Amino acid sequence: MTTSAGRVPGADGRPAGVPAGLADRYTTAWELVPDGRARNDDGALVLPVRTRAGEPAVLRLSPPRPGAEHEHLALRVWAGRGAVRLLRAEPADRALLLERTADRDLHDVPVLEACRVLGELTRVLARPPRPPFPRLSEIARRWQSELAGAVGLDARFPRRFRLQAVKNLERLRRDELDAALVHQDLHYGAVRASARAAWLAVGADAVVGTPEFGLVPALWHRADEAGHGGALAAALADRMEALALAAGADEERLRAWVLVRCTVAARDEVARPTGAPHREVSRLVQLCKAVQRGA
Structure with missing residues (x-):
């Protein structure tokens, strides 16, 4: 799942925003x-x-x-x-x-094995916090304020999840959030095989935060492989366990961040000038349902 606006390539196939020449x-x-x-x-x-x-x-x-x-x-x-x-x-x-790496990425690996790799990489990439990277404490404070007032979202996204995300942020902010430099968008396509190491991250979207925050993309990517309803909930529970064990992370904090980041993504989708596709918002709703305890 991507939470950023689609980028339309130029007439020559060049990605939008990359100058010609x-x-x-x-x-x-x-x-x-x-x-x-x-x-x-x-x-x-x-x-x-x-x-x-x-x-x-x-x-x-x-x-x-x-x-x-x-x-x-x-x-x-x-x-x-x-x-x-x-x-x-x-x-x-x-x-x-x-x-340069090989073309093979973690889409070619069974999802639980891939989660183990992503968890291990999250742990390896963690570094002592340092400027000038964005700080999760500031991001969380802003998101809590924005979601608390985002009543307009309720027409497209369940109000209970918006309010739960606000409560999650209130609880998460009681702990140290600026713990380490972490990759906040480490997913299956962002990790490639290499001759030098089995797997390497090929990009660097870094934030001073916590490993639980950085593990969320591993749950919303490839979610379509797990089905819906109870099957999706069971699959995500298995992934959360694999990720938390490999990264040395807290599974309950990971669960809380999934709901927060999905809610923020839904807010951003709904706010697009052209309107968000119904299917994408529905996917986010299904993910929020699936990470509820007892789902």
Whole structure:
């Protein structure tokens, strides 16, 4: 599931927001040789290249988005441990030269095994908190205030879940939220196989937060594989257990964050100028139902 607006590619297949000619500029400036076809990877332009020394790499050019300005900093902090190595960066253009991985990602792995990998990577990527990354304590405070007043959401999304999300945030904020630098969008497509390590995160959407917050995408992605109703609830319970064990996380806090992040995603979908597709909001409702105790 994606919670950001769809990005419409340009006439040449280039992702919207990536200026024409930018890839040519950086292949020239950084003395890179194209080594395959460019592709759209979640709204970013990714071009396989070889460096002047012949090293396989990828040139990644991202459109403007919240958090993109910090991606190179997180990759420097991680320094190749659990994530791809950063070879070069130009933050002003959101241009990154990254270690190349294989094309195989965690969609090719049974979901519970994939959850174990995501949990282990979440633990490995956790680092001591540091600026300038966004802080979960501030995000949670803002979300609690916004959701408390989002009565307009109730026409499209169950009021009980909105109010429960507010209560969850009130409870979660009593604990330390700015515990570590964590990846907040680590999902099955964002982890690739590598010759250097079995699996590596290929992006870096980092926040100073908690592992439970970072594990949520593993539950809302691939949810369609689990069916509906009781089958979905049972499948998500198994995933939460696998994720929490591998990450050293608290399962109940994870359950609370799932409902919060799904509610925020629903709020954002409903607020789109064109209106959110009914099916996407319905998916979020089903996820909220499935993570209820006794569902």
